[in-house]
Amino acid sequence: MTATATTSPFPTPLRSFHIMTKPIGPICNLDCRYCFYLEKEKLYPGRGNFRMPDDVLEAYVRQYIESQDIPEISFAWQGGEPTLMGLKFFQRVVELQHRYADGKRIANALQTNGTLLDDDWCRFFHQHNFLIGLSIDGPRELHDRYRVDKGGRPTFDAVMGGIDLLKRHHVDFNTLTVLTREVAQQPQAVYRFLKQIGSGFMQFIPLVERVGGGGEMTFAEPPLLNVLDDPDSPVTPWSVQPHDFGNFLVTIFDEWVRRDVGRYFVQLFDVQLGIWMGMPSSLCVFAETCGSAMAIEHNGDVYSCDHYVYPRYKLGNVADRPLRELTVLPQQVQFGLDKRDKLPKYCRECDVRFACNGECPKHRFLRTPDGEWGLNYLCAGYQRFFRHIDPHMQTMAALLHQGRPAADIMAMIAQAERPPAPPRPPLPAGARAGRNDTCPCGSGLKFKKCCWDKAHA
Numbered sequence: 001m002t003a004t005a006t007t008s009p010f011p012t013p014l015r016s017f018h019i020m021t022k023p024i025g026p027i028c029n030l031d032c033r034y035c036f037y038l039e040k041e042k043l044y045p046g047r048g049n050f051r052m053p054d055d056v057l058e059a060y061v062r063q064y065i066e067s068q069d070i071p072e073i074s075f076a077w078q079g080g081e082p083t084l085m086g087l088k089f090f091q092r093v094v095e096l097q098h099r100y101a102d103g104k105r106i107a108n109a110l111q112t113n114g115t116l117l118d119d120d121w122c123r124f125f126h127q128h129n130f131l132i133g134l135s136i137d138g139p140r141e142l143h144d145r146y147r148v149d150k151g152g153r154p155t156f157d158a159v160m161g162g163i164d165l166l167k168r169h170h171v172d173f174n175t176l177t178v179l180t181r182e183v184a185q186q187p188q189a190v191y192r193f194l195k196q197i198g199s200g201f202m203q204f205i206p207l208v209e210r211v212g213g214g215g216e217m218t219f220a221e222p223p224l225l226n227v228l229d230d231p232d233s234p235v236t237p238w239s240v241q242p243h244d245f246g247n248f249l250v251t252i253f254d255e256w257v258r259r260d261v262g263r264y265f266v267q268l269f270d271v272q273l274g275i276w277m278g279m280p281s282s283l284c285v286f287a288e289t290c291g292s293a294m295a296i297e298h299n300g301d302v303y304s305c306d307h308y309v310y311p312r313y314k315l316g317n318v319a320d321r322p323l324r325e326l327t328v329l330p331q332q333v334q335f336g337l338d339k340r341d342k343l344p345k346y347c348r349e350c351d352v353r354f355a356c357n358g359e360c361p362k363h364r365f366l367r368t369p370d371g372e373w374g375l376n377y378l379c380a381g382y383q384r385f386f387r388h389i390d391p392h393m394q395t396m397a398a399l400l401h402q403g404r405p406a407a408d409i410m411a412m413i414a415q416a417e418r419p420p421a422p423p424r425p426p427l428p429a430g431a432r433a434g435r436n437d438t439c440p441c442g443s444g445l446k447f448k449k450c451c452w453d454k455a456h457a
Helices: 038-043 054-066 087-100 119-127 140-146 156-168 187-196 242-259 267-276 330-341 379-401 408-417
Strands: 018-021 072-077 105-112 131-135 173-179 201-206 293-296 301-303 314-317 364-367 373-376
Touching: 018 054, 054 072, 054 087, 072 087, 087 105, 087 119, 119 156, 131 156, 140 156, 173 187, 187 242, 201 242, 201 267, 242 267, 242 379, 242 408, 267 379, 373 379, 379 408
Parallel strands: 018 072, 018 293, 072 105, 105 131, 131 173, 173 201
Antiparallel strands: 293 301, 301 314, 364 373
16 A cells, blocks of 8 residues: 655644743742733733643643654743742643653753742752753842832842752752843943852843833733834833943953853853854844744743734644644744844845844844834844954854864963063173073073073174
């Protein structure tokens, strides 16, 4: 019997994709003033319970593993604040992952504000190899400016307590720092603070948020006003300014490349080094196209991207349609291609496009110098940064291609920047000394190691 080919109504399933999981939706124990996700509660009016039900969790875990033809499946748990789900929920997560793993390795990453951690949580994280992302915005005065609890009280001490617990239980963690307008103006203070508290892996996320309604956050039908395509929506007062963003990156890169390569890891620098080596971007914002990084809400609704959780970008629900189909719907495929195809001519001709690719479409709301819509708000900062790091990135890429560690660049820079030795003073008239005597020029060296040749020329 000969098999006959059939035509599927869906594109070829993605070999791999990424889902940011929101098991408790936008619900959080903090009230960070810049948080773009807290407003998503309006997507589900009248809903009092934002906890992911067990049947949705099981369907999601099973489909997420089954849909990907790769040896390791990476789950990312975010919120809101995912630890509000309680430890039993994540014990159930691990149980389901083991049930449906089918020989694949499972990795878990959880992003938390750290304020609810205790010994039980940390023992669990260590036992099951969870990678913890800890949100902290730098030293106390910067962190507490926006990251406050529901009563408006500062949270720095509680977050530091969470870090101490993670260290005590040997839980791997990295830090995520939101670059607000104020944070971006203090690059050295922030970078050195993160090193001081033991953050070996750092993420810096530029805050670029806009509001609708002429400056007020407004809600309409559909529930959330999508300002992504609105040219009249201003950025919030706490959004980073492009010049400060570029200066922040340049300043910490200059310190990192001279002192910290191989000792501290900055996500953005690692991603760009890979790009300079000729590899595809490992971070979606710098990839040529997107669409393979989605978000799932507490009830199983899947959206095109974590930053596009709006009604028009809802793909469906895992209870109604398999995840492998949702990820390749025509609207999602087009969403990913639009990142490349809608890039303005100014960007397509830019000398650092290879490193940027227009960055995240969410930030493309300015006009180019020739008036075309779609320039990235952070363009000026990125251009300065990419052009500044180019010589050092080329050097590190060459070192790695030669099989040498990128960290060798630190000695190379130190040698190149070492000031030249001061000229030796002339020998006093009639000065005489034996070969092993102290040189009469006053250098402190033996005569044979210093001015012997000069004196006997």
